[in-house]
Amino acid sequence: MRQVNIMMRIFVLLAIAIGFSQCSSTKKEKSTSEAPAFNLEEAQNLMTTNCFACHGPAEPGKRIAPPMANVRMHYLEGDISREDFVKHVSTFVTQPAVEKSKMPGAIEKFNLMPAMGFSEEMISKIALAIYETPEDSPIWNRFPSAHEDQDQTPLEKGRQMALSTKTQLGKNLMGAIKSKGTLGAVKFCNVRALPLTDSMATVHNAAITRVSDKPRNSGNQANQTELKHIETFKQMVATGMEMKPIMEEANGKVDFYMPILTNNMCLQCHGAPEEQILPTTIARLDSLYPGDKARGYGENEVRGIWSIHWEEETAP
Ligand code: HEC
Ligand code: HEC
Structure with missing residues (x-):
């Protein structure tokens, strides 16, 4: 009992100390201890580099995945909060599964998106970029160019080429089996x-x-x-x-x-x-x-x- 009391006291004291130190610390100190601030432009580049091999602009018949602006629209449905938007997109991208889909028609048409092994941090930055980029932004029509790809490691490049080819193949094959x-x-x-x-x-x-x-x-x-x-x-x-x-x-x-x-x-x-x-x-x-x-x-x-x-x- 006594031990619990002491523990309790220490806990309260600690809580107060932390509380005070946070109040007295300057804003600058605080921001250095947290994750670096969100940079929209950087996050948009991550999005076009890592997602647009499949979600980028393409003629309707040549699409291998829904355009990202459409994905955004579906995920915005029902007055969703910024946090929930990021959470829903991240959950799906981390491990795509039919049960998590908000776009079952897209899975029918294109095949389930492959898992890509991106880091959690990268996925949430990209999810936020999707949320923050307005519907009429020219970003949605940007092609993933060679220049932007310089940020990609060879491993990421290889993986993306293999996966986008696989996605394209899977889409063609599924479509053909259904119709022929x-x-x-x-x-x-x-x-x-x-x-x-x-x-x-x-x-x-x-x-x-x-x-x-x-x-x-x-x-x-x-x-x-x-x-x-x-x-x-x-x-x-x-x-x-x-x-x-x-x-x-x-x-x-x-x-x-x-x-x-x-x-x-x-x-x-x-x-x-x-x-x-x-x-x-x-x-x-x-x-x-x-x-x-x-x-x-x-x-x-x-x-x-x-x-x-x-x-x-x-x-x-
Ligand atoms: C290799 C191709 C490919 C890449 C690269 C890719 N996707 Fe996809 N994605 C797809 C396909 C195909 C679909 C449609 C089928 C589906 O919904 O699973 C899709 C669907 C989605 C959906 C909607 C899922 C649903 O059904 O509700 C989200 C969200 C998404 N992608 C996010 C991303 C993000 C973010 C990136 C970049 C980090 C990305 N995708 C990269 C192929 C890809
Ligand atoms: C409708 C029939 C059909 C289905 C379904 C099918 N394949 Fe094939 N597969 C073929 C044919 C035909 C070839 C030869 C293509 C060529 O001439 O290059 C082939 C070739 C391949 C090759 C290249 C090596 C080789 O054997 O020539 C791989 C790898 C392959 N298929 C994997 C798969 C995988 C994985 C799936 C399921 C996701 C799949 N295939 C589904 C008919 C099919």
Whole structure:
């Protein structure tokens, strides 16, 4: 009992002391101990650099994600406070999930946004920028240019190229399966058919390929280095490790590798023949891809990798 009383007293004294010291401290001292003040322009740059590969301006037919101004509008619905706005956006971006969505139609149309592993601090800055940027601002129409991207680390660049390509591919594939069925969608799993010209690949002068140890199209056969990395990723899956991209930098050249995992949707074309791949699909695949090795996969297996290569621009 006595001990509790003493503890209580110490606590009260401490509270008073802290209270006083805060009152007497000058404003300047206070601001140095807190997070640096929010800078809208800096946060807007973070937004265009990190989000506009997918959410940036694009012709309606070429969109791979809803324009950010639309996202903003949906999240503003219902007289939401600034804090709640930031909270809702941050919660979704940290780990996108159907249950958290305020735009289920967008998931239908574009596929769920991939998780990107941004820091909490960066996400809340960006969320605030989305909130604070007015509806009619020209920022919404800004292209993520090479200049702004200099703030991005090579790892971020590689990841973003892989993810935006994947998003584009996923959107095309889902759309095709819905409108044409599995059979008609067969040619939509081809990355070379993607219009990568107006995306980040041009900005970074990058070569993006998708290769496999068991390719369907023999042109997608992984080379020795790539095979080695595929093995590493397979081990990561087997041991339940967190999947991290592999990056190698030498003489201004960057080599970036990121795993491609299967999900349930893939199995109608890459799963067990007859059971999951329908006979009609098998017949089509046989005629288009003699020597197809990409069958018999289950869920959450390494189907291949993104292999991305570019040269770092030297900063001026
Ligand atoms: C690789 C492409 C890609 C990148 C990069 C990307 N997004 Fe998305 N995002 C999508 C797609 C696709 C959707 C639509 C499907 C969905 O809602 O999940 C989306 C939807 C959203 C939504 C609405 C979610 C909902 O359904 O309610 C928010 C909020 C969002 N993105 C925020 C961001 C922010 C902030 C960034 C940058 C830090 C970002 N996104 C970067 C692809 C991307
Ligand atoms: C509608 C059928 C279909 C679906 C669904 C499908 N694919 Fe494919 N996939 C193909 C075809 C056809 C190719 C060969 C494309 C080419 O010629 O480059 C291919 C090629 C690939 C390749 C390149 C290596 C190779 O085997 O040539 C990868 C990696 C891949 N698919 C992964 C996936 C993943 C992951 C999914 C699910 C998210 C998926 N695919 C869903 C039909 C499909």
